[in-house]
Amino acid sequence: MNPFEHNYFLGYVNEVSPQYIKIHFPSSNLLDQFHFKGTQYAGGNVGNFIIIESEEYGFLGRIIEISLPDSEKKEISEKAIQVNNTNFHPSGKVELLLTFDIFNPNRIQKTVTKYPSIGAKVYSCSDKQIELYVKEFGRKDDSDYEEVYTELGILTSNEACCNISLNALFGRHCAVIGTTGGGKSWTTAKLIESVTKQTNNKVILIDATGEYQNISKLSCSVGEGAYFSYKVLSNSDFCFLFREHSPNTVNTLCEAVNSLRFVNLEIFKDGVKIGKNVEEINKVIRENIHKIKDVDFDLLQLSTQIKNECIKPNNRGVYEEDGFKLSYCSHLISRINFFLNNDTIKKALGIGSENIEESEEIIDIINKFLNVDSENNVLRISFEKLSYDFSIREIIVDFISAYLLKIARNGFFKEKPAILFIDEAHQFLNKRISADDDSSLYLQNIDSIAKESRKYGLFLCLSTQMPRDIPIGTLSQIGTFIVHRLINEMDKRAIENASSSANKSALSFLPILGSGEALLIGVEFPMPLLIKINEPINKPNSKTPRLIKK
Numbered sequence: 001m002n003p004f005e006h007n008y009f010l011g012y013v014n015e016v017s018p019q020y021i022k023i024h025f026p027s028s029n030l031l032d033q034f035h036f037k038g039t040q041y042a043g044g045n046v047g048n049f050i051i052i053e054s055e056e057y058g059f060l061g062r063i064i065e066i067s068l069p070d071s072e073k074k075e076i077s078e079k080a081i082q083v084n085n086t087n088f089h090p091s092g093k094v095e096l097l098l099t100f101d102i103f104n105p106n107r108i109q110k111t112v113t114k115y116p117s118i119g120a121k122v123y124s125c126s127d128k129q130i131e132l133y134v135k136e137f138g139r140k141d142d143s144d145y146e147e148v149y150t151e152l153g154i155l156t157s158n159e160a161c162c163n164i165s166l167n168a169l170f171g172r173h174c175a176v177i178g179t180t181g182g183g184k185s186w187t188t189a190k191l192i193e194s195v196t197k198q199t200n201n202k203v204i205l206i207d208a209t210g211e212y213q214n215i216s217k218l219s220c221s222v223g224e225g226a227y228f229s230y231k232v233l234s235n236s237d238f239c240f241l242f243r244e245h246s247p248n249t250v251n252t253l254c255e256a257v258n259s260l261r262f263v264n265l266e267i268f269k270d271g272v273k274i275g276k277n278v279e280e281i282n283k284v285i286r287e288n289i290h291k292i293k294d295v296d297f298d299l300l301q302l303s304t305q306i307k308n309e310c311i312k313p314n315n316r317g318v319y320e321e322d323g324f325k326l327s328y329c330s331h332l333i334s335r336i337n338f339f340l341n342n343d344t345i346k347k348a349l350g351i352g353s354e355n356i357e358e359s360e361e362i363i364d365i366i367n368k369f370l371n372v373d374s375e376n377n378v379l380r381i382s383f384e385k386l387s388y389d390f391s392i393r394e395i396i397v398d399f400i401s402a403y404l405l406k407i408a409r410n411g412f413f414k415e416k417p418a419i420l421f422i423d424e425a426h427q428f429l430n431k432r433i434s435a436d437d438d439s440s441l442y443l444q445n446i447d448s449i450a451k452e453s454r455k456y457g458l459f460l461c462l463s464t465q466m467p468r469d470i471p472i473g474t475l476s477q478i479g480t481f482i483v484h485r486l487i488n489e490m491d492k493r494a495i496e497n498a499s500s501s502a503n504k505s506a507l508s509f510l511p512i513l514g515s516g517e518a519l520l521i522g523v524e525f526p527m528p529l530l531i532k533i534n535e536p537i538n539k540p541n542s543k544t545p546r547l548i549k550k
Contacts, residue, residue, distance in 0.1 A: 003051045003058065003105050008123040010044050013052060013116050014091070021061070021094050021115070023050075023122050028088040031066070047157040047530070049125040050094060054116045057099045060108075060125065060133065060527070062157075065093035094122075097527035098133075106132055108526065127160035134160070138168020138524035150194035153531040156517055162531050166198060168524035170419055172479020173450055174461040175470075177495065181544070182484030183516040185423075188463045189215055189536035191482075192421060196377045201417055202370055203378045204404070206397055208424035210384030211540045218376045220365050223386040227350035228396045229361045231296040232403075240443070241395060242336055249332045252325070256305040260297035262288065271305045274321055278313045299351050303336045344389045348396060362396075363403060370418070394443055397428045401445035405453055413457030420449065425462035426469040450477040467494040480522035482533075486510040495521075506530075 010030050015022035025031060031044035044050065046066055052059040068076075068090050076088075099114060101107040139147050149163045169191070176191070178184040192203055192215060205212060213219065220226035233241070235254040244250055262268040267288050273281055310326035311319040339345055350356045362381065369379045381400070383393050404420060407413075422428060431443045449460050451473065462478070464470060468490040475498035486492050492507055499521050506519055506528035513519070513530075520529040 013120040023092040051123045061094040130160040138165040153533040170459045174480040176463040178484025185540040185542040205421040207382045216378035216380045219380040221382040223347040230349045261292040261295040398443040408456035408458040417457035425464040426466045450474045483519045485513040
């Protein structure tokens with residue numbers, strides 16, 4: 001396809017600057033939309049793409065402004081337009097997007113390193129030419145793998161189809177952003193559909209509100225049929241769970257957990273150490289500490305065991321009660337009792353036999369899903385039935401993320417990558433778990449996935465309506481943004497700071513985007529794309545309830 005066909009001609013370059021170029025259109029009639037040889041051309045309206053011909057390079061640009069000379073503005077009248085007997089000579093301002101080899105127009109470069117000369121010819125860019133450029137974005141010259149594409153949507157300017165590389169979308173993590181009603185949920189559903197339709201890779205979806213129940217037949221609901229077993233938690237996880245960070249009480253808590261695991265292994269007859277020889281107890285611990293990893297124990301006995309750990313050696317080498325230590329741990333004991341008496345916590349962590357009957361451990365569900373080949377490659381983990389008590393939702397999502405990061409570091413996803421989708425990500429990221437002394441513990445495992453899991457084959461896709469609440473460190477690791485309507489200045493600034501290609505002219509469209517329209521920007525995309533996302537086959541239940549007339 002020759003992009004410099006005379007029939008596509010629009011005008012000439014008459015001003016060049018580092019930020020933009022200006023075009024002189026000899027006639028306003030050249031700006032009209034037209035068809036030529038069965039191909040659609042958008043003409044020269046604002047938002048349309050144009051091609052500039054130079055000596056060695058061609059340039060792709062987008063028209064961002066059209067105006068008339070002052071001398072012609074007064075000639076505009078309804079009669080003149082109707083009879084079409086007035087030929088105006090408008091000028092346009094164009095943002096340069098990328099360059100290409102003039103002898104091989106499909107060979108593009110990401111950045112504009114050269115500029116067109118004064119007098120260079122300007123042509124309308126066809127839909128087919130834009131489709132070829134978009135398909136090149138993110139494509140790797142790797143003979144071992146065939147590139148995987150999805151028809152994500154169409155360009156809003158000229159309805160060109162956008163066949164996007166899935167590796168370009170997810171290879172450096174992805175974020176779907178937009179205010180309520182902008183189409184964020186549909187886009188997330190479309191991305192999941194694209195992955196499962198075009199690949200055999202696994203998708204794990206954290207569904208905060210239950211709106212994606214139609215996406216997958218393989219689902220589990222935390223607190224109702226599924227629980228995250230406390231037995232797989234590490235000692236540091238228990239510190240997060242019980243909001244403990246003081247060195248003295250942390251040591252006592254960890255010793256109590258270890259002692260209960262020794263009791264379950266029958267290494268200790270009971271958890272009582274008062275009156276027993278210090279050296280003998282320490283020897284048993286040293287010889288058996290390697291056996292207690294992931295060993296089950298009765299968590300309901302934890303507060304009692306903490307009391308048993310409030311001990312000190314006397315001058316005869318025997319443990320005796322330490323009253324000072326017991327008083328120091330009293331707040332921890334009270335917090336644990338209050339925590340473990342909550343029904344939501346018991347159901348979420350599988351505490352008590354009545355809460356694990358006819359229920360499955362989330363880790364077992366994830367392992368079975370990842371290790372068994374089936375037609376259903378989406379696992380939906382729902383949190384709609386789980387209340388917000390004690391920040392348990394955020395904590396369990398963090399625990400799930402920690403487990404996925406752990407197996408990713410062990411090389412599980414190297415040969416067959418997986419994608420972790422987190423809906424309403426602002427509910428789970430940048431969260432602080434407050435302790436009694438007004439200090440905070442940070443949940444950081446999702447952030448760690450964003451920072452290091454890409455090289456292990458675990459990709460992240462966040463969906464949120466408030467990017468300002470996502471940590472800057474996490475946003476800076478996101479390579480692709482699909483941004484729906486955004487009005488808040490802080491939200492727009494967060495996107496601008498996190499994405500190098502999000503220039504101001506593209507961001508200016510965000511407040512006026514319609515439902516389903518989005519700005520696609522990213523590392524693998526040399527230029528921002530305004531697209532209308534195609535509807536997913538299985539739509540999420542994101543309708544707003546309506547008021548009913550009397």
